[in-house]
Amino acid sequence: MTPEKTNTLVVGGGQAGIAMSEHLAKNGIDHIVLERHRIAERWRSERWDSLVANGPAWHDRFPGMEFTRSVADDFPGKEEVADYFVDYAKMIGAPVRCGVEVTHVRRNEGRPGFRAETSAGVIEAENVVAATGPFQRPVIPQIVPEETGVVQMHSTGYRNPDQLPEGAVLVVGAGSSGSQIAEELLRSGRKTYLSVGPHDRPPRSYRGRDFTWWLGVLGKWDLSTPGPGTEHVTIAVSGANGGQTVDFRRLAAQGMVLVGRTEACKGGKLSFAADLAGNIAHGDSNYLSVLDEADAYIARNGLDLPKEPSAREIGPDPDCVTDPIQELDLAGAGITSIIWATGFTLDYGWLDVDVFEASGKPRHQRGVSPEQGVYFVGLPWLSRRGSSFIWGVWHDARYIADHIATREGYLAYRPMPQKALAGA
Template sequence: MSWCLTRRGVEHVVLERATVGHEWADARWDTFCLVTPNWQCQLPGWPYRGDDPDGFMLRQEIVDYVRGYAASFDPPVQEGVSVEELTPAPGGGYLLHTSAGTITAEQVVVATGGYHRPVVPAFAGSLPAAVHQLHSQDYRNPAQLPPGDVLVVGTGQSGAQIAEDLHLAGRTVHLAVGPAPRIARTYRGRDVVAWLHDLGHYDMPVEEHRDGEAARLGTNHYVTGRDGGRDIDLRAFARDGMRLYGRLNGVEGGTLRFADDLTANLDAADRVSESAKDLIDRHIAAAGIDAPVEPRYTPVWTPGPDHPTTLDAAAVGSVVWCIGFRADYSWVRVPVFDGRGYPTHHRGVTSVPGFHVLGLPWLHTWGSGRFSGIARDAEFLAEHVAGRSSAGAASGLRRDLALAAAAPAATVG
């Protein structure tokens, strides 16, 4: 956003509560890597420039990419400044009450994403005190956990990859499998992301998605870029010793109780992956592409009729909660949120003049929450901000001198 505003000559300030790129540096595990190919990293003015476009950047490479981007144009970032409250200003614009004082701005772009508060269920408090618990954002490596079995709860991208990380390290892993979909890494000679890119899936507006705006609440497909990229096949993990269960429902009397939905969840994930292959097959046939034929997936393990739905909580030494995050906009005192606390908007423009959001999943397209599509969203918003900024200046909108800084636009991210 700052890059786009800078190009348009819009005065602005970027407020960052920690440091540029800190989430990538401080809230990811050691073996974390991208799950989309490096060539999809298309920040405005800063496309991927390495020598492995079909590879997957590791955590430190991602940090270097983001921080190198910032250094390339020296954005007006104020690090170590947290926004404690954002309110409408008398007479127009906004007041940002920060740890460094008050800032006034004609317009605001909230670019904090939607993953703010780690989710841990209330029944976590019923686990034995000896069980070590942590959220995925605090997981770093298997050695961090005490000896003993590990229960990983959730099979979105984080849960599936952390379970694999522990499994490859030789830990005994119990995995509570949810309804998250999966996707194949490669099919018919190419990365599936490349096929979906050609099919225009990353450019599809949310309004054209079969689920409409409900797509914004969906869970990402699990796959990995680890060791050059591969499928994550939970059935293969089970075949090789990982212990799978259905969704974790709670803890009763020291017993972990799981839903009897493991088979359904595994089958549903497979159907999503195979349906993507159907799309690819039709695209190849329609375009007359010469691509190698590949056999379809055959399940390598299936739960038996007596598969367990309980586990003695004392049998595990650690639990890693991988069930996501909740958005927390409690600091924003602007009436733009629906009953779920989600900001209502069209392509990041809300119904409240001068208040915008950026970087949310499916903000406009599937690429919106990714390095591949953020440039398009930022360009669209920058045009809107620049247009309003010019109109505001023409009408004599007052810019109050603030304790920290005053600017026509402020980006919080």
């Protein structure tokens, strides 16, 4: 069977793939978008039931379309976010093929382009864009042995409190996912333990403006990639319950037990690092630094925004912080479930090109890899801090599409015949 041909093959039909399709089309570049499940599938089937976007509807969207069910300051639910991308793909006429998995991509030998083997046949393309995003393979640290008898799952497997067996729950990881899941469990009446590692803790809003607005006017969305080891700083921010600042002291006052980083398990007993107080203090420092910069911006620009002195009120450390638990007997504490909100690792096993570091991280500059014709979009810090956010992906995709169009222009160049030049 003759392989199907296209100029650019986009692998992944989430926010990154849909954004790429829009900009490729605007550049007149023939392309196909392949999605192994449904458009924005991870929003539907790999997130908990009550998940909402971490940014308000006016901010976390593409420029060309607003949310239809949520108003500007609402935090859209996960189904609405997924529906948004489905509707956007229809609006722009994106050539998305769902239910098609890409199993292997390699460069052609002796001629340009790539050969992609898929569940629906072979496709040949001049360019390949990996738009599978950062949430590819869930990471569960091998700390608690299975024989302990505790139900363990990644946050991608959690749906709601009712799916868990009776008993207390330990949530490991206090970023956006972990803090929201832990609070939901606490509200459901569960005894909840939360393992808190290093994190940033921005205010949800300050002086009448959401923190996404503050990061915008303060220029923080455009920060370039930070130093090694700091690319994946955990951010504790939430749009749940109408949008509130994540406050671990408040959660502790409501009955949540905070512990440090989960380090080891032996004989059914978990041990925790002695870093809880330091992690909480670092989060407070980050929080206050945003308030300081916001106040300075307001004063410098003479803005009439209401003062909010209560925002700087930080209560005393709870007992679980001043006298932290260093070891916890799982059975003795009645813990029957552990939810690992511990992030993801990349998985580009299908992409057989020499552009990856030993860690599996792709080498690229703003999504352009050293292998001509191979591109990446949707990764954190691809070009700046905002890269993994919905609007940031859209702008990164535009840059990559423009790069492809420019390269195609060079490839299309044909010099004028020498005879014609002589005749001139």
